[in-house]
Amino acid sequence: MQGDVFEGVRVAGFQELSLAIVISHPCSMRTTYGRLKERLLMARVQEGRPVPIPWRGHFGIMPLPELMENERPYYADFEELGTVASDDLRVTRRIAVLDDLGCSLLQQRFTNSVSRYVVEAAAFFEQSAPQLAEAEILEDWLEAALPAMSDHQEWRDRYNDEVCECDAYLNEHREGLKRPEQRAAVRRAAQAEIKRRWGEKS
Amino acid sequence: MTDLAVGYLLQEDQGTQSAIGRTVPSPIPLQTLPTFAFRFASLRRDASALTSQIGTDHRETEELTLEHLSAAYRRDSVVEVLNKLSCGWGVGWSDIARVVGVSVQAVRKWRQGAPTSPDHCVSLSRFAALLERLENHGIKEPANWLELPVVPGYTPRHIDLYVAGCTGVLLDLAQGLLDSAAALGECAPDWRNSLVREHETFEAEDGNLAIRRRRG
Numbered sequence: 053m054q055g056d057v058f059e060g061v062r063v064a065g066f067q068e069l070s071l072a073i074v075i076s077h078p079c080s081m082r083t084t085y086g087r088l089k090e091r092l093l094m095a096r097v098q099e100g101r102p103v104p105i106p107w108r109g110h111f112g113i114m115p116l117p118e119l120m121e122n123e124r125p126y127y128a129d130f131e132e133l134g135t136v137a138s139d140d141l142r143v144t145r146r147i148a149v150l151d152d153l154g155c156s157l158l159q160q161r162f163t164n165s166v167s168r169y170v171v172e173a174a175a176f177f178e179q180s181a182p183q184l185a186e187a188e189i190l191e192d193w194l195e196a197a198l199p200a201m202s203d204h205q206e207w208r209d210r211y212n213d214e215v216c217e218c219d220a221y222l223n224e225h226r227e228g229l230k231r232p233e234q235r236a237a238v239r240r241a242a243q244a245e246i247k248r249r250w251g252e253k254s
Numbered sequence: 255m256t257d258l259a260v261g262y263l264l265q266e267d268q269g270t271q272s273a274i275g276r277t278v279p280s281p282i283p284l285q286t287l288p289t290f291a292f293r294f295a296s297l298r299r300d301a302s303a304l305t306s307q308i309g310t311d312h313r314e315t316e317e318l319t320l321e322h323l324s325a326a327y328r329r330d331s332v333v334e335v336l337n338k339l340s341c342g343w344g345v346g347w348s349d350i351a352r353v354v355g356v357s358v359q360a361v362r363k364w365r366q367g368a369p370t371s372p373d374h375c376v377s378l379s380r381f382a383a384l385l386e387r388l389e390n391h392g393i394k395e396p397a398n399w400l401e402l403p404v405v406p407g408y409t410p411r412h413i414d415l416y417v418a419g420c421t422g423v424l425l426d427l428a429q430g431l432l433d434s435a436a437a438l439g440e441c442a443p444d445w446r447n448s449l450v451r452e453h454e455t456f457e458a459e460d461g462n463l464a465i466r467r468r469r470g
Contacts, residue, residue, distance in 0.1 A: 079462045151358060152348045171465060174409040175453040179463045181401075188347050188358075195362070230463060236344030236397035243341040 055150025078183030086219025323383035
């Protein structure tokens with residue numbers, strides 16, 4: 053998901069492994085059948101000087117305060133971009149995620165860094181809301197559907213199958229997710245479908 | 255001037271048991287007009303003070319009602335409250351997390367039975383109580399309503415008023431006792447300048463939402 057931070061990532065164009073954050077937009081991360089695209093756009097994350105609030109200036113970065121337990125200041129560097137194979141982005145290497153506001157701020161700062169155009173964060177939030185709601189439903193679906201497996205490839209195959217299943221289910225509900233006045237009903241229906249398929253434990 | 259208002263004023267003037275609503279022959283003598291005007295001003299001040307006091311008392315009563323409902327939800331388990339919020343009302347995990355002040359991952363762990371702090375239990379139960387209260391006040395889909403902007407073209411959504419601690423304003427709005435502009439005015443007096451949206455979303459050719467500058 054946009055805003056997820058991974059460790060041990062090799063961003064194309066850079067030699068060494070580093071922390072990196074997903075920049076790809078939620079609308080453009082997945083293929084027709086809901087699977088992640090082969091490569092995602094990411095920005096390297098580096099340790100730097102603290103950026104005081106409000107984040108005036110510093111147009112080329114997105115501050116990531118308190119990213120690590122060492123409490124040192126980190127930031128996403130919009131001048132160190134590249135693509136990463138999505139297969140390399142294992143959940144076990146994900147160390148942080150941005151919440152909805154964080155994703156909106158990331159989009160706002162990235163847009164400003166490449167164009168000097170300012171869009172209020174609320175507009176990005178409204179635009180991404182359907183995909184963020186879909187991502188929540190997908191995560192609920194996978195949580196219920198995927199048992200713990202020791203074989204990574206077997207888990208990966210089952211993961212891909214369930215992503216397609218969820219995508220097929222959501223195909224009938226995507227129009228509802230676009231509209232704030234219908235989103236709650238879609239969420240309820242999705243929760244009911246998850247319970248129907250995998251029982252009350254979900 | 256209504257017959258009722260004139261009848262009331264005359265009753266006060268004359269100190270008799272005049273029937274309210276008695277018709278007074280017009281035109282009204284010019285020398286009594288300033289008296290009527292003074293009396294009306296006095297009535298308006300009294301009514302305004304009374305309305306203000308009733309408003310305060312009403313909001314306090316709503317707050318007590320919310321606390322009472324919240325106490326009932328605290329008797330349920332956190333898992334049950336989360337199920338009610340998501341499966342019953344269709345609230346998203348990110349909104350629940352924001353209201354309670356934790357990460358989405360924390361909420362997901364609670365859903366699996368992880369322990370919750372007492373403060374977070376209280377926040378969760380209070381949020382569930384709010385949704386029930388909104389339903390009581392005729393909001394059919396409270397989760398949807400919370401996601402909608404208070405005033406189209408301006409940033410704050412209804413849920414933002416709740417997160418900002420303006421629960422009384424939110425409940426007044428739900429009951430139609432405040433209009434949207436007045437509600438935002440109470441919570442953010444400078445909203446017309448500081449919270450205006452210069453951009454809007456629209457459905458692009460690929461079927462996804464996109465952003466453009468507001469038209470009109």
